[in-house]
Amino acid sequence: MNFAQIRDRAARVRRLPLPEVLLLVGAQRDRYDQAKWHTSKGSLSIYGMKFMNWKEQFGGGGAIDLTMHLCDFDFLAAVAWLDRHFLPAENRQPAPPPGRSNLILPPQEPRCLPGIIRYLVQERSLDVALIQSLLESSRLYADPRGNAVFLLLGKENRPVGAELRGATPARWRGMAPGSRKDLGYFSVPAPTATTVILCESAIDAISCCLLLPGCLCISTSGARPNPSWLPFLLQQGLAIYCGFDADLTGDNLAYQMIRLYPEVKRLRPSHHDWNDILTFQQRRSLPPQPIT
Secondary structure (H helix, E strand, C coil): CCHHHHHHHHHHHHCCCHHHHHHHCCCEECCCCCCEEEECCEEEEEECCEEEECCCCEEEEHHHHHHHHHHCCCHHHHHHHHHHHHCCHHHCCCCCCCCCCCCCCCCCCHHHHHHHHHHHHHHCCCCHHHHHHHHHCCCEEECCCCEEEEEEECHHHCEEEEEEEECCCCCCEEECCCCCCCCCEEEECCCCCCEEEEECCHHHHHHHHHHCCCCEEEECCCCCCCCCCHHHHHHCCCEEEECCCCCHHHHHHHHHHHHHCCCCEECCCCCCCHHHHHHHHHHHCCCCCCCC
């Protein structure tokens, strides 16, 4: 593209609503403050077309500045990324070469491993041996910001995304930029399992695996009624349970899933989610509960 074309595209994408950009990179809106968002770079607030990252004391204006900040892109890369994701097909620049991925996984930082292990074991009551197994299989690792990174794996066990969970005092959750939840998922390996339980997060999937040994526990990375990989699992003849959270959102989306796939059954956690059950049982030293 020449300078005039770059300028025109930049003018178009700069005006994109900031919440749409935040959702695309996996940021989570704060449940109490609608102007506040939790991202891989800490909490930030948006005011119209302006944003401010309070953790890094950095602010800017427009979708390009926000994308550069969150994805570590330069100006041209940010314009091209927004162009691909938001502009109508007839206005887009040529597609990237085949095989090129937009996924941006955070780098690994072994020095932050003790922090995420401590968080997952001590605060989330997860089994240290299972966490170690996930680390050894590279399904889980620590990034330089002290986040726990749970890989979503697709065909041939290739990463297609990642759930990020803050393990530092600044708690947050989100997705790695460019994650494709339609192409794969995080799961706790169970090669001989005949029962699948769908959970809303990686931590819930790990918790469910500890509560119900022998089941294949999968994270849908948020409650979704129609994951594109679900029909493939159904074709395998597996018994599939929707184990979404015991709240209005979880119940509604489980109902929608069962309407689409009557073979799926609802398995409602007795507490808000599977990790809450695990934490409660470990504190009370109660035995695991069977599927009913």
